[in-house]
Amino acid sequence: MVQISGRYQHVENVNFFELLKKTGATDEQASAGDKTRAIMTVALDGDRVRIKLEGFGEDIENHFVLGQESDEKLQKGIVSKTTVTKEGDTLKFVAKENGSETYSRLYKFTDSGLEVIMNLEGFEAKRIYKRL
Template identity: 30%
Template sequence: MSFLGKTYEHQRDENFKEFLDSPGIPEDFKQKILSMKASQKIEKNGDEYTLTTNDAGNIKELKFKSGVEFDENVFEKVVTKTTITVEGDVVRQKRVAPDGRSMGVERHYNGDEMILVIAAKDGNARRYYKAV
């Protein structure tokens, strides 16, 4: 878990714009996400983790325990049941929306690189990050 405490900054995407064209994602939200240079960091304190995402000054913190479900406010008026599991150098996140649709996010850490893999019924995408 050498990734703990390191900040990873977004570098490039693969199929992400196409992924965002999936039904149910508001157009203004899509444009906002595509224009950001996000960074992410995971820290651990005892058995609790904090995943901090910084999107151009918009900071979001998720506090979680590995494998324990919690409510996540994904975007305005959409709250998912989310479970994040930390297994070695892979962090798996599963979101289930109120309408039953689900999405998986995996963060694969390898030294100073992190590949974020997003998978949903409507498609898949990859986002590439580098430690700064």
Template identity: 30%
Template sequence: MVQIVGKYEHEKSEGFEEYLRTVSGGEQADKAATFAKSKPVLDVQESGDEFVITVTNEGKSTTSTFKLGVPYDETMPHGVTMKSVTTRDGDTFTTETELPGGNKSVRVYEFLDDGITVHLSDSKTGAKATRYYKRF
């Protein structure tokens, strides 16, 4: 088992801008392009049976607190709050988020010794992307 608690800095992405454009339907293309170029920092903490993840990006922070397997309100970087549930399988967290229109977003966080690889997928469009973070 790797150490999950820690701080992680965005290093690179594959297909993320296109993923955002596809999922947002194109009407948010400028915002998607700007967000795709950002370099967020993830701070993952564990307190008892709860996890606290703070995402800091361009001077703004959002924090989500959750228990594994229990639905919770997750505030997205763009300020919208959605229902999510996170489960764990070894060194992997899977977060499923209910999107408008019955759509579902899935993020799989693979925790590694030197960072996190995040696989994103969208159930409606089939769009996929990968983001890489290094531990610091």
């Protein structure tokens, strides 16, 4: 089993600019987000998950209990209702709005890093991180 807890440095995007545009970001905002090389800290302790993201203009830290819906702080003061589940070397985050799924992220961990696969209304993007 791969070590999930650790620090990760963002190195590459696939379709992330386009995903940001689908969320309503302007070209300028999407371009800035696409160029951001954030550092993510992931801590898994039993059924508790902590995710800290540094480098998007503001550090954001969220705490989850596996299988339980939690408030997830996002950029610009946005809060979503998010449930995290774990299966093997992956963590799945499902955000809901008005009771239905609106956005999901699948965190796939490897010995060398982390791939975050995001899905918004059927559109997929990826952010790729290396393990520090």
